[in-house]
Amino acid sequence: MQTLAAPVHSELVIRKSRFLGCVQPVPDRAAALEHVAALRNEHPGAAHVCWALMAGGHSAAHDDGEPGGTAGRPMLEVLRRQELDGVLATVVRYFGGVKLGAGGLVRAYTEAVAQALLQGQQVLMQRxxxxxxxxxxxxxxxxxxxxxxxxxxxxxxxxxxxxxxxxxxxxxxxxxxxxxxxxxxxxxxxxxxxx
CATH class of the missing domain: 3.30.70.240 (Alpha-Beta Plaits)
Known part of the structure; x- marks a missing residue:
């Protein structure tokens, strides 16, 4: 299994909404949830802080108020396709006033994670x-x-x-x-x- 050597970031603007993506190595779910909570504090004006986690073979995803299945699950699928483990993907969304629809949201959250991963260095995961x-x-x-x-x-x-x-x-x-x-x-x- 592979993980990331260091956190990687992306920033997309789609129809006036701003998507701040990050994929980073994490040891477990507790560390991931701490990071998500810190992001919420860092971005109090954000409409959504969505996340997906692959850690120790366990997965989790959260849409944070976006329509069900339009944020967390698509982000998780990107991590699965890359065969990553011990990683947390987060996307902070600042709503720009224009609704994207379900398909637009899936594309935006998927793209935010994929763009971040293009900059990442994958390394063999140490047990x-x-x-x-x-x-x-x-x-x-x-x-x-x-x-x-x-x-x-x-x-x-x-x-x-x-x-x-x-x-x-x-x-x-x-x-x-x-x-x-x-x-x-x-x-x-x-x-x-x-x-």
């Missing part, structure tokens, strides 16, 4: 593994720096008697990362689980 460990409070900062330095993504940190840190890393790198952390942590890390 990620998850792990969790507990560390004393005085090692939390060190552990966060180690994870960042080795390409791991911090998923959560819960503070109790110790700090329980959950993270993900490229599957091929997880065993070596655990060994490095064990050696540098001098027995003060306690592994909770590894998926």
């Amino acid at each position: 990620r593994a998850r792990a969790a460990c507990a560390v004393p409070y005085d090692l939390e900062g060190w552990l966060r720096r180690q994870l960042a330095a080795h390409g791991a993504q911090l998923l959560s940190a819960r503070h109790a008697d110790e700090v329980l840190v959950e993270f993900s890393a490229p599957e091929n790198d997880m065993a070596a990362l655990r060994e490095r952390l064990d050696a540098a942590g001098q027995g003060r890390l306690h592994w909770a689980r590894q998926d």
Whole structure:
């Protein structure tokens, strides 16, 4: 499966409506929904913020008030045809006062995503593994720096008697990362689980 190396954008004006497209890599649905919420805040005057998601083999699409099936699903079909995963497509529409009709909307949303993808670099998607460990409070900062330095993504940190840190890393790198952390942590890390 392929994903995108970085976010890509497009801007179309069709019969006075402005369509701002973006396709970007995302790790999961939660991150996608956070991005959509941020877009709504960024564009309070927009009529619609439509989106489509392919992540982990799961898909979702949302028309955000456009007639059913005229925005999210066509955007999702573009992602499927490109065989992409781990990506979120969004299109912010500023209504220009001229109705486009169902066919016009499908073409506009499809084109906004397709135009953005023309600029994108597709890369092989890396499978990620998850792990969790507990560390004393005085090692939390060190552990966060180690994870960042080795390409791991911090998923959560819960503070109790110790700090329980959950993270993900490229599957091929997880065993070596655990060994490095064990050696540098001098027995003060306690592994909770590894998926």
